[in-house]
Amino acid sequence: MDHGGGIQFLEQQGINLFHVFDTKDVLDLIKPALSQIDFEKYPSAVLIGNAGSGLWHALQEYGMDSADPVDDFSIHLANQYSSQFLKTSNFILYPSSYPISLQKIGMRTGWAHTTPMGISIHPKFGTWFAYRALFLIQKKLEKSVPLSDQHPCESCVDKPCQPICPSGAVRDIGHFGLDECAQYRIQDGSRCSQQCLSRLRCPVGSEHRYVPKQMQYHYFRSQQTILRYYGSGS
Ligand code: B12
Ligand code: SF4
Ligand code: SF4
Incomplete structure (x- = not known):
């Protein structure tokens, strides 16, 4: 499905890691943290991340005046992508206080692998990446194909x-x-x-x-x- 230019928008802001899941495929990792929501309403889950310094530079433009600038910027980007480009509502799972393991969800994209230093590694970006937002959306998107690069x-x-x-x-x-x-x-x-x-x-x-x-x-x-x-x- 066309993301309405949303992926290009995210890339311009330094979000160079992007993966769409069918919500049912990550429900085992999400549901224990928040059983009260009606997951049927949200068929897709989107995980976005940044590798390298692109997002950092975009953040300087956006402004770092809040108590939690990276998280606030990430929520802003997830909301813009969902409302402006997909014309749908979302439910932000991260950043938040829900105890959801991003590392375990990241493993299911195929681009994150466990290392001896705990932090996950990407075949191209090494350990220089982080997850910036995980959110459910009320639209069904085509799910991403996991990478199959070597660890x-x-x-x-x-x-x-x-x-x-x-x-x-x-x-x-x-x-x-x-x-x-x-x-x-x-x-x-x-x-x-x-x-x-x-x-x-x-x-x-x-x-x-x-x-x-x-x-x-x-x-x-x-x-x-x-x-x-x-x-x-x-
Ligand atoms: C709390 C937290 C921490 C705490 C952990 C304290 C504790 N024992 O609980 C502290 C402050 C120590 C921490 C440190 C770091 N963290 Co941290 N952390 C988190 C956070 C926000 C929540 C983890 C959690 O509670 N998960 C929920 C439970 C259910 O899942 P879990 O997998 O069982 O959680 C455990 C592990 O995640 C572990 N943990 C947390 N961080 C790290 C980092 C490493 C390297 C390892 C082995 C384990 C680990 O602690 C959790 C509780 O026991 C996650 C984001 C997230 N939501 O996943 C980031 C996250 C795991 N951390 C991350 C990072 C990058 C780091 C640091 C490198 C940050 C830094 N620049 O210093 C360091 C790594 C350690 C080091 N070398 O110094 C990244 C990892 C990305 C990746 N590429 O794998 C995450 C995913 C955040 C993100 N936005 O991407 N972290
Ligand atoms: S690739 Fe990097 S993280 Fe993995 S074993 Fe070698 S030095 Fe360690
Ligand atoms: S920050 Fe890295 S090098 Fe330093 S003690 Fe932790 S794992 Fe070892």
């Missing part, structure tokens, strides 16, 4: 992301130590307060690495969340 970590023989991690959190694929990482990040003198050394060492998609201000923004915010979860550290 980049399987052909990465040396796995340089492992030895560089100072907390020992980066082990085998699917066995990331989130607690060790988080505790290390908030220690005094941590080398990971504003960056992830393992992520920087991964060769896949390094040309799509975030620009310094973008990296600072995301690492600062996640560090604040870690401080709320794990206390103020030593």
Whole structure:
């Protein structure tokens, strides 16, 4: 189906990852978080994300004056795409407080694979991507065909992301130590307060690495969340 120019609009704003699901195909991951809605009304679910720095530059144009600029901009884009281009209503599942695992939903697109450092990897963009919005729409769109590219970590023989991690959190694929990482990040003198050394060492998609201000923004915010979860550290 034609998205009424909506995909081009999103691309211009730095949304370069886009996947349409039949809602029934992701219901097992969504429904436990919000059973009260009538899913029959929403036949399609759209997942959008950004890779690289395009969205960051578009955000500077849009404005960063709110408390949560990236999330607010992402909601704005999801709403514009739904109402202006598809002429339909949506129900935003993310950003929100619903406990829905974007990483698990992302795996079903075929472009996200599990790494030793937990964060998922894209065959082209490496780990330099994030999910920006997940929303249900009241229109049936043609579902996207999942990518079938090879998992980049399987052909990465040396796995340089492992030895560089100072907390020992980066082990085998699917066995990331989130607690060790988080505790290390908030220690005094941590080398990971504003960056992830393992992520920087991964060769896949390094040309799509975030620009310094973008990296600072995301690492600062996640560090604040870690401080709320794990206390103020030593
Ligand atoms: C809460 C949260 C965190 C918390 C986790 C605290 C905790 N133990 O609960 C903290 C602050 C630690 C965190 C950190 C990061 N996060 Co985070 N996080 C989330 C968030 C908002 C919710 C997770 C959740 O509760 N899911 C609901 C439950 C039902 O699903 P779940 O899969 O079982 O959830 C667990 C995992 O998601 C895990 N988790 C959360 N973040 C991360 C990151 C990694 C690398 C791993 C292994 C696990 C993990 O914690 C959850 C609870 O146990 C998700 C967005 C989302 N809605 O999925 C992003 C998300 C998972 N995080 C993401 C990212 C990028 C990061 C950071 C790299 C951010 C940064 N720049 O520092 C770091 C990674 C860790 C590191 N190396 O420092 C991305 C991952 C994208 C990708 N490519 O895979 C997500 C999907 C957000 C997004 N918009 O794309 N995060
Ligand atoms: S360095 Fe290799 S093993 Fe580590 S995340 Fe990158 S591709 Fe995967
Ligand atoms: S942020 Fe630092 S401690 Fe955490 S995984 Fe990356 S390199 Fe390891």
